[in-house]
Every structure is written in structure tokens, then in C-alpha cells.
Amino acid sequence: xxxxxxxxxxxxxxxxxxxxxxxxxxxxxxxxxxxxxxxxxxxxxxxxxxxxxxxxxxxxxxxxxxxxxxxxxxxxxxxxxxxxxxxxxxxxxxxxxxxxxxxxxxxxxxxxxxxxxxxxxxxxxxxxxxxxxxxxxxxxxxxxxxxxxxxxxxxxxxxxxxxxxxxxxxxxxxxxxxxxxxxxxxxxxxxxxxxxxxxxxxxxxxxxxxxxxxxxxxxxxxxxxxxxxxxxxxxxxxxxxxxxxxxx
Amino acid sequence: xxxxxxxxxxxxxxxxxxxxxxxxxxxxxxxxxxxxxxxxxxxxxxxxxxxxxxxxxxxxxxxxxxxxxxxxxxxxxxxxxxxxxxxxxxxxxxxxxxxxxxxxxxxxxxxxxxxxxxxxxxxxxxxxxxxxxxxxxxxxxxxxxxxxxxxxxxxxxxxxxxxxxxxxxxxxxxxxxxxxxxxxxxxxxxxxxxxxxxxxxxxxxxxxxxxxxxxxxxxxxxxxxxxxxxxxxxxxxxxxxxxxxxxxxxxxxxxxxxxxxxxxxxxxxxxxxxxxxxxxxxxxxxxxxxxxxxxxxxxxxxxxxxxxxxxxxxx
Numbered sequence: 001x002x003x004x005x006x007x008x009x010x011x012x013x014x015x016x017x018x019x020x021x022x023x024x025x026x027x028x029x030x031x032x033x034x035x036x037x038x039x040x041x042x043x044x045x046x047x048x049x050x051x052x053x054x055x056x057x058x059x060x061x062x063x064x065x066x067x068x069x070x071x072x073x074x075x076x077x078x079x080x081x082x083x084x085x086x087x088x089x090x091x092x093x094x095x096x097x098x099x100x101x102x103x104x105x106x107x108x109x110x111x112x113x114x115x116x117x118x119x120x121x122x123x124x125x126x127x128x129x130x131x132x133x134x135x136x137x138x139x140x141x142x143x144x145x146x147x148x149x150x151x152x153x154x155x156x157x158x159x160x161x162x163x164x165x166x167x168x169x170x171x172x173x174x175x176x177x178x179x180x181x182x183x184x185x186x187x188x189x190x191x192x193x194x195x196x197x198x199x200x201x202x203x204x205x206x207x208x209x210x211x212x213x214x215x216x217x218x219x220x221x222x223x224x225x226x227x228x229x230x231x232x233x234x235x236x237x238x239x240x241x242x243x244x245x246x247x248x
Numbered sequence: 249x250x251x252x253x254x255x256x257x258x259x260x261x262x263x264x265x266x267x268x269x270x271x272x273x274x275x276x277x278x279x280x281x282x283x284x285x286x287x288x289x290x291x292x293x294x295x296x297x298x299x300x301x302x303x304x305x306x307x308x309x310x311x312x313x314x315x316x317x318x319x320x321x322x323x324x325x326x327x328x329x330x331x332x333x334x335x336x337x338x339x340x341x342x343x344x345x346x347x348x349x350x351x352x353x354x355x356x357x358x359x360x361x362x363x364x365x366x367x368x369x370x371x372x373x374x375x376x377x378x379x380x381x382x383x384x385x386x387x388x389x390x391x392x393x394x395x396x397x398x399x400x401x402x403x404x405x406x407x408x409x410x411x412x413x414x415x416x417x418x419x420x421x422x423x424x425x426x427x428x429x430x431x432x433x434x435x436x437x438x439x440x441x442x443x444x445x446x447x448x449x450x451x452x453x454x455x456x457x458x459x460x461x462x463x464x465x466x467x468x469x470x471x472x473x474x475x476x477x478x479x480x481x482x483x484x485x486x487x488x489x490x491x492x493x494x495x496x497x498x499x500x501x502x503x504x505x506x507x508x509x510x511x512x513x514x515x516x517x518x519x520x521x522x523x524x525x526x527x528x529x530x531x532x533x534x535x536x537x538x539x540x541x542x543x544x545x546x547x548x549x550x551x552x553x554x555x556x557x558x559x560x561x562x563x
Contacts, residue, residue: 013493013513017383026380037494096353115345118493120379120386124349124359127319131353136425137319139346142487152429155317156488157342158258158441160433162317167425173345176494181481211358215374215387220519226526226536231545234553237525238561240541245523247445247502248469248558 001055001146003046005079006099006113006125008036008089009063009070013118019217026119026217028066035070038114042174044185046112047078049146055109056080060102062095064088068200075195076187082198087205090214094207096128101206103133108169110151115140115173120214123173130171138164142177251277252333254326254348255286255300255308256316256341262296264406265442267303269339271407272366272399274304276335279370283307286413287329289314289322294415301413303406308413313421319346320424327354329418333394335373340398341441348398357394364403364520373397381493381516401441402499403520438472440491445471446500446521448491449479452507452528452547456484461551462506468558474498476508492517507547510535527551 011017011031018027035043046057059074059082061067071082083102089095103111111130116123123139130137142161143154149168154161156175187195229237241248253273255266273284286300286308297308311325326347330336336351338344340361352359362378364385373395379386440446447466453459459473466473473489480490491498493513499520506527508514515538518524526539527550536542543550 011380013381013516014511016512017380019384092349092359093352093356096349118381121381122359122361123345124352124361127346127349128353130319131323131350134320137346137350138426139319140342155342157431157433158439159437159488160431162431163429164317165427165429170425176490177487211352211356211390211392212360213389213391215389217379217387218385220382220385223524223538223540226539226542228536228542228544231543231550234543234550235557237541237543238554238557241502241523241525242561245502245540247523248561 001049001053001110002108003049003055003057003110003112004103004108005039005043005046005057005059005074006111007039007043007059007061007070007074008114008117009033009061009067010036010117010119013037023216023218033070035073036114036117038116038118038175040184041176041178042112042114043074043077043079044183045144045174045178047185048179049110053146058083060099061085062087062089062098062205071200072195073187075198075200076191077185078191080198082200084200084202085205086202091210091212092122092124092128093211094209096125096132097207098205100129100132102203103129110146110168111171112174113171115175126171126173133171135169135171136166137171137173138166139173141172141174144172144178249280249334250282250332251280251284251335251337252330253284253286253305253337254344255288256339256343257288257290257292257296260292260296262299263439263442265339265341265401267406268401268404269337269399270300270303270305272404273337274407274409275366276337277304279367280334285309285329285333287311287326289316289325297415298413301411302408304409304411305413306411307416309416309418311418311420313419315428316343316347317428318424318426319350320426321422322347323350323354324422325418325420326351330355336394336396338396338398340400344398348396352396355394356392357396358390358392359396359398360388360390361398363397363399378497378520382497382520383516400499438470440472440474440489440496440498443472443500445469445502446474446498447471447504447506448474448476448508449506450476450508451478459485461555465504465551465555468555476514505535505539506551508535509533510538
């Protein structure tokens with residue numbers, strides 16, 4: 001069972017987001033980067049599957065050299081090897097194409113990505129990889145079981161879940177539920193030591209043609225002051241919501 | 249040249265987000281001076297399909313044998329109908345997130361998701377979208393001749409045109425490698441991402457047994473129930489109710505935060521909501537800085553009073 005986990009390096013979820021160069025670029029100054037949380041569920045799931053079924057877990061990312069600490073962290077958590085395609089990820093299509101091109105040469109049985117990265121929230125890369133490789137795809141995947149050459153999958157739908165089955169190879173967009181939050185693996189000292197000698201291959205990018213371009217950014221409008229209503233006067237809150245805000 | 253809209257159905261029925269996508273497509277078609285063609289997957293009655301006419305659709309292609317959860321088959325069916333379209337519109341639902349990017353790769357058409365505005369011009373197409381989990385708004389442009397836009401639910405109003413649409417059946421039977429085995433859903437649940445009112449509660453409720461009043465308030469208002477991350481992590485509420493950066497995004501008209509302190513990750517998920525009400529015992533809770541209205545008080549006293557007052561208002 002050869003599993004590839006696609007990883008994105010994103011600002012820590014507690015980060016305040018700012019922009020530079022006349023609001024055209026994300027300001028990474030002072031930002032702590034982490035493994036994209038949706039990818040973390042996928043990485044732990046890959047480790048669990050590897051231990052049960054034997055095989056390898058390879059991590060792949062499209063990013064410049066600044067993403068290497070995050071890649072080393074995935075190796076410390078337990079991935080066997082890593083590939084970094086040397087290109088800042090600026091567009092979903094070119095990012096997916098770089099990964100798909102690599103996977104055409106180096107096929108995997110299961111390709112796990114996070115359903116979306118928590119920076120640009122495009123949510124497009126995993127589905128695009130599937131299309132480029134002509135493979136089945138399940139997004140918002142919150143349950144996965146491998147039985148022989150088949151997968152039993154559940155995906156989140158409104159108000160519940162849908163159960164599916166598929167042949168392998170398969171691409172999934174993972175999220176919470178793939179493993180529980182409490183089961184997420186973190187690097188231990190032995191893992192960190194081993195990670196230093198695990199292979200991290202750097203490949204030059206070949207795609208250049210972005211299908212979309214980011215022009216500029218703005219922050220959402222700040223809220224005005226909160227109108228506080230006395231706890232003994234709940235009727236006043238209802239009156240405000242009805243007459244002033246007109247939402248009930 | 250036309251505008252194509254994917255009109256998603258659930259058990260044979262359209263939802264508000266479907267009509268939002270049709271309305272958005274209709275406004276976009278005006279920009280191009282063209283018409284809107286809709287594509288529907290799965291079994292949907294003619295009575296239901298006809299409703300699309302009222303939101304500006306002139307023709308709907310109904311592929312009743314295609315399962316929307318089979319993203320390969322769905323993508324191929326839409327691609328076939330899209331051969332003449334220059335802009336493809338989706339509502340950014342869980343299913344659309346499987347299909348729209350596949351279609352982008354197949355047609356080599358640039359995709360922008362979480363779209364919250366109409367483009368001011370047809371060429372170049374420039375739209376605003378939510379990014380960084382709603383902590384920022386990005387202006388993006390599409391560089392290809394065909395564009396795909398996935399619009400954020402609850403960010404575009406319905407526009408009724410009073411028009412009619414024709415129905416064309418496409419009986420192509422195609423199947424990818426996926427088999428849909430079945431689904432497990434709680435009936436009567438309102439979708440959090442589409443709900444106009446969301447009643448959300450956190451650890452301030454002290455235990456899962458205290459959610460009765462939250463559900464009562466939600467039912468009274470026709471609202472969806474939601475919760476904070478810690479509450480879903482400790483299993484008081486299902487994961488599907490978790491709202492915030494790593495959970496669902498909410499863009500409701502009215503959002504109640506009851507006993508939720510307001511961590512930055514939670515606020516990121518809900519700050520597209522129009523009116524926010526915070527109820528918390530702690531006057532220093534960060535939620536009061538993000539809210540429009542607030543009550544510093546105990547949820548166990550405030551919520552029952554709130555229910556009574558709303559009942560009186562409705563009486």
C-alpha cells in the first residue's frame with residue numbers, strides 16, 4: 001500500500017492576517033506556519049493504514065524552501081520520505097498539475113489531501129489531481145477503510161454522511177473525522193532525530209501557466225461597538241432584533 | 249456562448265442555495281447579453297425543475313441517471329453540456345466542491361471559489377472571494393476564456409424574474425469508479441451553511457444534557473444549531489455542528505453565540521454573518537468585540553427568557 005499525502009504549509013490558526021506591498025501580498029512577517037489542519041488528519045490516517053496494511057507513506061508539497069520545516073515535521077510524525085516541488089503555490093491548477101505530473105511517474109494506491117488549505121481556502125487541488133489522473137475522488141472525507149483493493153468511504157453531507165465504495169487508486173480530500181482530533185500524532189524526540197536522515201527530494205517545477213491570479217486583499221469591515229442589553233431586560237434584545245436589526 | 253449553472257438537488261428538491269446560484273448566473277448572463285442554461289443531476293420532478301425559470305433559467309438539462317456523489321460521472325455530464333458556456337456557476341456546497349474543480353481541470357478553465365460579489369465586467373472577470381477563513385477578502389481574476397465561479401451560500405440574494413424554462417432530458421447513463429451505498433442523515437435538520445439564523449452554543453452550557461433550550465430556541469426561529477470546537481471535540485455535539493476555521497463557515501443573517509468565549513478561530517468562521525448576538529457570563533469574553541448585540545449573563549437564565557419573549561412576539 002503506497003500512500004501519498006499532499007501537505008500544505010499554512011499560517012497557524014491563531015494568526016492575525018495582514019498584507020504588504022499595497023495589499024497585494026500576504027505578510028508572512030512574524031507568522032508561525034503549521035501543517036494545514038485538514039492535511040494533519042490525512043497524515044495520521046496514512047500512518048494508521050500503513051501500520052495495519054504495510055507499505056509506505058510519502059509526503060508531497062508544492063512550495064519554496066521556507067516550507068521545509070513543515071516537511072521535516074511530517075517526517076518526524078512518521079512519513080517515510082518527502083518530495084518538495086520547488087515553486088511557490090500561487091494557483092490551484094498549477095499546484096495540482098505539478099503533483100499529478102509527479103504521480104504519473106510515481107503512482108500511488110491512495111492519495112490523501114486535506115479538503116482545503118486554511119490560507120486561500122480554494123479547496124480545489126485534491127479534485128483537480130483526481131481529474132488529471134482520471135481517478136475517483138471523495139471530498140470532505142470523514143471515514144476511510146481499506147479492504148483489499150477497495151475502499152469504504154464516508155463523506156460529510158448536509159445533516160449527516162454518505163457512504164460510498166470505490167476501487168483503488170483513489171484520491172480523497174480529508175478532514176476531521178478521518179481520525180479523531182485526540183488521535184492526531186505529534187512528533188516525539190526519536191521521530192525528530194530520525195527525520196533528519198529521511199529522504200527529502202527537491203524537484204524543479206515545470207508549470208508556469210496560472211489559470212487564476214490574485215489581484216489584491218482587504219480586511220472585512222470592523223464591527224461597530226456591541227450594544228449591551230441588561231440580563232434582566234431580555235425583552236429589549238428581542239425588540240432590537242425585531243425593530244432595529246429586522247432579523248426576527 | 250451562454251452561462252451554465254449547476255442546480256444541485258437534495259432528495260429531488262432544490263434549496264435556497266440552488267436558487268442563489270441561478271440568480272447569480274442570471275445576473276452574470278445579463279453582463280454577457282446571453283441566457284442561462286441549468287444542469288440538474290439525479291431524479292428531480294418536472295414541477296421542481298420548472299421553478300428554476302423564476303430565477304432566470306431559460307433551459308434546464310436534466311441528467312436524471314447521474315449520481316451527484318460520483319464526481320467522475322457528474323463532471324463528464326456537466327462538461328458535455330458546458331461546451332458552449334463561457335461561465336459556469338456553482339453554489340459552493342460539499343458536492344460542488346467535488347465537481348467544480350474537476351471540471352476546472354478537465355476544461356482547463358480557471359476556478360474561483362467562495363465568491364461573494366458579481367464581476368463588474370465580463371472580461372476580464374474579477375470577483376471578490378472569502379480567503380484566510382474569512383479573515384480577508386481577496387480580489388481574484390480568471391485568465392482563461394472559460395471561467396468557473398463557486399459562490400458562497402448566503403452571500404447573494406434571490407432575484408425572482410417570473411420567467412419560465414424549458415426542460416430537456418439527457419438520459420446518458422455514465423458511471424465512475426464510485427458506488428453510493430447509502431446515507432445516514434438526521435431528518436428535518438437545517439443546513440448550517442445555508443441557514444438564515446444559527447443558534448450556536450459552547451462550553452458555557454456545561455454539558456450535552458443542557459442543549460434542550462438551544463434546540464428549542466432554534467426550532468422556534470427555524471434556525472440551525474451549531475457549536476464551538478471544544479464542544480464537538482469532547483463529543484457533546486456531532487462534528488457536523490462545529491463552526492469555525494477548521495469546521496464550517498457560517499454567513500447567517502443572525503448568529504447567536506451562547507456560552508462561547510470567541511476564540512479567533514471561531515470568529516473567523518462566523519464573521520460573515522450580518523448580525524451577531526453574544527450571550528456570556530464573562531464581560532471580557534472576546535465575542536463581545538465581534539458582536540452587534542450582547543448580554544452579560546447566565547445562559548441558563550437568559551435563554552429561557554429569550555424563548556418566552558420570542559414566543560410573545562410571535563403571538
